Amino acid sequence: MNYQIMRTLVFVLALIASAATAAAQQRPLDTQDPETIGAGRVLLEGGISAAKDVTYPLSGLKGNLWQLPVFGVNVGLSSIADLQITGGPFNYFSITSRQPAPLASVMTSTGDSTQSVEDITIGAKIRLAPETGRSPSIGFRFTTRLPNASRKSGIGQDTTDFGASLLLAKTVQSVRVVGNLGWISMSQPLDATRQNDVLAYGLSFARAVTNRTEIVGEVNGRSSVANGVAPPGTESRGRLKLGGRFTQGPVRLDAAVFFGLNAVDPTIGFTTGVTYVFNAFRIP
Numbered sequence: 001m002n003y004q005i006m007r008t009l010v011f012v013l014a015l016i017a018s019a020a021t022a023a024a025q026q027r028p029l030d031t032q033d034p035e036t037i038g039a040g041r042v043l044l045e046g047g048i049s050a051a052k053d054v055t056y057p058l059s060g061l062k063g064n065l066w067q068l069p070v071f072g073v074n075v076g077l078s079s080i081a082d083l084q085i086t087g088g089p090f091n092y093f094s095i096t097s098r099q100p101a102p103l104a105s106v107m108t109s110t111g112d113s114t115q116s117v118e119d120i121t122i123g124a125k126i127r128l129a130p131e132t133g134r135s136p137s138i139g140f141r142f143t144t145r146l147p148n149a150s151r152k153s154g155i156g157q158d159t160t161d162f163g164a165s166l167l168l169a170k171t172v173q174s175v176r177v178v179g180n181l182g183w184i185s186m187s188q189p190l191d192a193t194r195q196n197d198v199l200a201y202g203l204s205f206a207r208a209v210t211n212r213t214e215i216v217g218e219v220n221g222r223s224s225v226a227n228g229v230a231p232p233g234t235e236s237r238g239r240l241k242l243g244g245r246f247t248q249g250p251v252r253l254d255a256a257v258f259f260g261l262n263a264v265d266p267t268i269g270f271t272t273g274v275t276y277v278f279n280a281f282r283i284p
Helices: 003-018
Strands: 041-056 061-076 081-098 113-129 137-145 161-172 175-188 191-208 213-224 237-248 251-260 268-279
Touching: 041 251, 061 113, 161 191
Parallel strands: none
Antiparallel strands: 041 061, 041 268, 061 081, 081 113, 113 137, 137 161, 161 175, 175 191, 191 213, 213 237, 237 251, 251 268
């Protein structure tokens, strides 16, 4: 982690400590709030993102990644449970360098760019306990990432991962702090019979500036706990993100910048998007 990222992290933590709540929201954050959207409601979100200097150790590619766009759908199955689906139709990767790598020979792209779809992730979130004056809200979330992006593109892995996390959140005056801790069982792309269990983590805040505007930030990622070097494709990845949200009725706009925490992560990037929530059906 370089000096600029450390300074930004200190700034984010200072905001958490000194600010004094924002309602449970999601984009542009990846850290999951245990609060659900409500029975019969549907949340639609979409956005674009750009990341500079991303590395894919399996294919040996390094370059700049555009996601145009990434979609998400949350469906309120009950007052305490949501079904969640995310994915995207088009990832464009501008290649700046190629290095020898285990799967470099299977790539079909020989030019200065490649493209693929975004892997679809399907999961569910359950709120186990509501927030009280003294205790945080508690939830549980599990997800499965499907192998939609082909390894022939150089930016896909053709593997399926399963993850589960404990979710905690507490509102203190005008700040909502959310924490996630769990694991992801990641299939090893070079040996389908084995997996690497990595630690999944997230810590975020959302500070209400006005009744429509929030400042948000997080540290979110995964960390390999395997002895020695992590198998390619299961290495540690993480991001530090800082941004804002503006809400007008059922519509929310967001934007954020982010910095990578590991050598394979982007040096810098940004994301922007929109979220719409509406009542879709009645629970019998």
